[in-house]
Amino acid sequence: MADIMNNLSDRLLFGIPKKGRLHEHSLALLNGADINFYRHNRLDIALVQNLPIALVFLPAADIAKYVADGNVDLGITGQDMILESQVDDRVVHLLELGFGKCKLQVQVPIKSTIQKVEDLVGKRIVTSYEVLANDYFEKLDKKHLNENQRKEGEKTKIEFVSGSVEAACALGLADGIVDLVESGETMRAAGLHAIATINSTQAILFRNKNPSNPSLVSKITSRIKGVIAAQKYVLLSYNIHRNTVSEATKITPGRQAPTISPLENNDWVEVQSMVCKDDVAEIMDKLEEIGAKDILVFKIDNCRV
Numbered sequence: 001m002a003d004i005m006n007n008l009s010d011r012l013l014f015g016i017p018k019k020g021r022l023h024e025h026s027l028a029l030l031n032g033a034d035i036n037f038y039r040h041n042r043l044d045i046a047l048v049q050n051l052p053i054a055l056v057f058l059p060a061a062d063i064a065k066y067v068a069d070g071n072v073d074l075g076i077t078g079q080d081m082i083l084e085s086q087v088d089d090r091v092v093h094l095l096e097l098g099f100g101k102c103k104l105q106v107q108v109p110i111k112s113t114i115q116k117v118e119d120l121v122g123k124r125i126v127t128s129y130e131v132l133a134n135d136y137f138e139k140l141d142k143k144h145l146n147e148n149q150r151k152e153g154e155k156t157k158i159e160f161v162s163g164s165v166e167a168a169c170a171l172g173l174a175d176g177i178v179d180l181v182e183s184g185e186t187m188r189a190a191g192l193h194a195i196a197t198i199n200s201t202q203a204i205l206f207r208n209k210n211p212s213n214p215s216l217v218s219k220i221t222s223r224i225k226g227v228i229a230a231q232k233y234v235l236l237s238y239n240i241h242r243n244t245v246s247e248a249t250k251i252t253p254g255r256q257a258p259t260i261s262p263l264e265n266n267d268w269v270e271v272q273s274m275v276c277k278d279d280v281a282e283i284m285d286k287l288e289e290i291g292a293k294d295i296l297v298f299k300i301d302n303c304r305v
């Protein structure tokens with residue numbers, strides 16, 4: 001422990017969610033970016049073995065503030081946490097990470113008479129997103145209540161709970177909640193449905209305005225960018241008659257441009273191109289239709305684009 005503390009001064013501090021929905025995904029990114037570390041049992045700081053970085057494992061909710069205040073140089077958390085912590089103007093967004101995707105929604109019991117957000121004006125809301133819920137309902141209050149009513153305490157009441165928000169209506173604590181929805185399973189299981197979306201969020205890599213080692217921040221950003229691109233794309237290779245190349249490369253234009261290599265048989269060429277994983281089946285169908293042969297799909301382990 002003492003060793004670790006003495007070793008922090010020359011290291012870039014990188015905040016990683018210590019639990020919850022972003023934890024495993026963040027570790028997978030570090031692994032893909034070859035950021036190797038050993039974490040002692042129960043210790044929330046880990047030294048990276050092959051780079052001058054120390055990982056600091058923190059609750060996702062705190063990472064935004066630590067990065068904004070400069071206690072930590074770089075971090076991963078949800079965009080929602082950055083907004084909720086009110087630090088958006090004090091950090092620099094580097095990369096959207098493609099996980100932790102969900103929506104912050106206003107939800108009410110399916111059986112309730114409340115059908116639209118306007119019906120919640122003046123009522124009780126329970127949430128873990130006090131700031132965002134307050135902003136949202138303050139605007140609604142302004143629209144639907146006059147100044148006197150707002151002064152006389154007829155405003156919508158926002159109450160904070162740190163988790164299990166979905167239970168609040170059934171427990172009689174709230175008329176509606178503001179909570180995250182991904183699959184909708186939690187919401188449905190609690191007998192709730194969404195009547196409005198406040199915002200959509202995903203995990204991002206972001207930094208402090210004056211990181212201690214900017215070139216190392218750039219290096220990590222490029223590595224992580226490569227890992228994300230590798231997850232998103234596959235490499236497609238196929239053979240096609242020269243006469244059809246221009247048609248084929250319209251189907252697979254590549255990120256920059258496709259690579260075209262001659263084959264021993266002069267009339268045919270091999271084309272290699274990165275394509276989005278989600279589109280690959282449809283692209284293969286189209287290539288087959290125009291006469292492409294030997295269509296192969298390769299997984300990309302890592303890349304720089």
Ligand SMILES: Nc1ncnc2c1ncn2[C@@H]1O[C@H](COP(=O)(O)OP(=O)(O)OP(=O)(O)O)[C@@H](O)[C@H]1O
Pocket residue numbers: 019020021022059060061077078079080081099100101102163180181182183201202203
């Ligand atoms: N169901 C979900 N699907 C996708 N992303 C989510 C989900 N729930 C939360 N997130 C994202 O993860 C971030 C951290 O939330 P999470 O609830 O995982 O953290 P936590 O409260 O620290 O952990 P826990 O709830 O396990 O105690 C949120 O700010 C949001 O961006």
Ligand SMILES: O=P(O)(O)OC[C@H]1O[C@H](OP(=O)(O)OP(=O)(O)O)[C@H](O)[C@@H]1O
Pocket residue numbers: 020021162163164165166179180181182183184185186187
């Ligand atoms: O739409 P779903 O896929 O069901 O996901 C949404 C749920 O995930 C989060 O809860 P979490 O698992 O973090 O539990 P918590 O309430 O203890 O924070 C969030 O607060 C919702 O309850």
Ligand SMILES: [Mg+2]
Pocket residue numbers: 020163
């Ligand atoms: Mg949670």
